[in-house]
Amino acid sequence: MKFLPFSSYSITGDATDCPICKSSQFTSISQWDRRFKRLHQVKCDQCSLVRHLPLPDEAGLAKYYAEEYRSDYQNVSVTPTERHRKKRIREAERRTANLDQNLKSGMHLLDFGCGSGEFVEFCGQQGVIATGFEPGEAYSTYAREQMGLNVVTGAYQDLNFDVKFDIITSFHVFEHLVDPLHAIEKMKTWLKPDGKIFIEVPNTNHILIKGFGGLHFAHTIGFARYSLEYLGAVAGLKIVDVFDEFDIGIVFEHGTPRELADIAKDGQNEMAKWTKGSVHKQYWRYTLSKLVGNRLTDRYKEYSAPSRS
Numbered sequence: 001m002k003f004l005p006f007s008s009y010s011i012t013g014d015a016t017d018c019p020i021c022k023s024s025q026f027t028s029i030s031q032w033d034r035r036f037k038r039l040h041q042v043k044c045d046q047c048s049l050v051r052h053l054p055l056p057d058e059a060g061l062a063k064y065y066a067e068e069y070r071s072d073y074q075n076v077s078v079t080p081t082e083r084h085r086k087k088r089i090r091e092a093e094r095r096t097a098n099l100d101q102n103l104k105s106g107m108h109l110l111d112f113g114c115g116s117g118e119f120v121e122f123c124g125q126q127g128v129i130a131t132g133f134e135p136g137e138a139y140s141t142y143a144r145e146q147m148g149l150n151v152v153t154g155a156y157q158d159l160n161f162d163v164k165f166d167i168i169t170s171f172h173v174f175e176h177l178v179d180p181l182h183a184i185e186k187m188k189t190w191l192k193p194d195g196k197i198f199i200e201v202p203n204t205n206h207i208l209i210k211g212f213g214g215l216h217f218a219h220t221i222g223f224a225r226y227s228l229e230y231l232g233a234v235a236g237l238k239i240v241d242v243f244d245e246f247d248i249g250i251v252f253e254h255g256t257p258r259e260l261a262d263i264a265k266d267g268q269n270e271m272a273k274w275t276k277g278s279v280h281k282q283y284w285r286y287t288l289s290k291l292v293g294n295r296l297t298d299r300y301k302e303y304s305a306p307s308r309s
């Protein structure tokens with residue numbers, strides 16, 4: 001299907017409750033995405049997760065990736081480009097630096113949704129026994145066959161592993177899911193009792209300030225600092241470390257989390273400025289910047305690099 005502005009996505013799904021806290025209460029924040037397509041997006045009134053309404057179901061999402069994703073994101077290439085690889089290698093360096101004390105030679109690591117495998121490759125070079133999986137056939141095949149990495153093609157719902165892992169990482173994957181609780185519960189089944197889970201996602205809270213580029217169909221859900229903590233807490237995980245940079249990254253481990261009500265309150269404060277009015281304003285700021293170039297605001301210019309999808 002060709003890209004059609006002002007059209008809707010042909011995606012099925014009828015889930016209207018929050019996939020994390022199950023609340024049915026929400027605040028509408030936008031009827032549009034950054035591609036001028038109709039997309040109803042809401043903020044959960046309890047845990048502050050941002051999501052599409054309704055959320056697509058797993059079948060609808062698979063159909064989207066098979067039929068519409070490539071025309072929506074025309075720079076998505078079949079195999080990773082050199083530019084893509086260089087960027088991912090720089091990210092892998094930063095991410096292993098963040099993990100620092102949690103990452104040691106001889107440890108078993110699993111990268112959940114590893115793309116073309118640069119993080120798996122980088123960890124392997126540090127002496128870590130690194131495995132990855134990726135549902136995208138082209139990238140996972142490239143990682144396995146061209147790069148010689150231990151990368152499996154498959155979706156988390158279908159996979160199991162012979163070993164338990166010391167650390168499971170996931171970079172820019174959870175914002176594409178429709179059932180993040182299922183995913184984190186699945187991670188726990190693959191983890192050693194004293195293992196760590198490191199999830200990094202784009203910070204939705206920053207996206208609003210920095211120009212709306214993160215609100216689009218492939219981002220089915222949007223986390224900020226406290227909604228990510230909330231996800232871990234519902235799964236019985238407590239925080240070890242937080243990296244609140246452009247992205248939001250949290251290292252979790254088994255343990256008693258903070259009270260859900262306290263996390264929810266922090267999240268509501270954090271996301272209080274997300275209203276229909278503020279999102280609408282950012283929408284036009286972002287759209288005009290796209291249409292007339294990045295001259296409109298200096299603030300936008302700083303963040304005009306293509307956002308990850």
Ligand SMILES: [Zn+2]
Nearest residue numbers: 018021044047
């Ligand atoms: Zn919620």
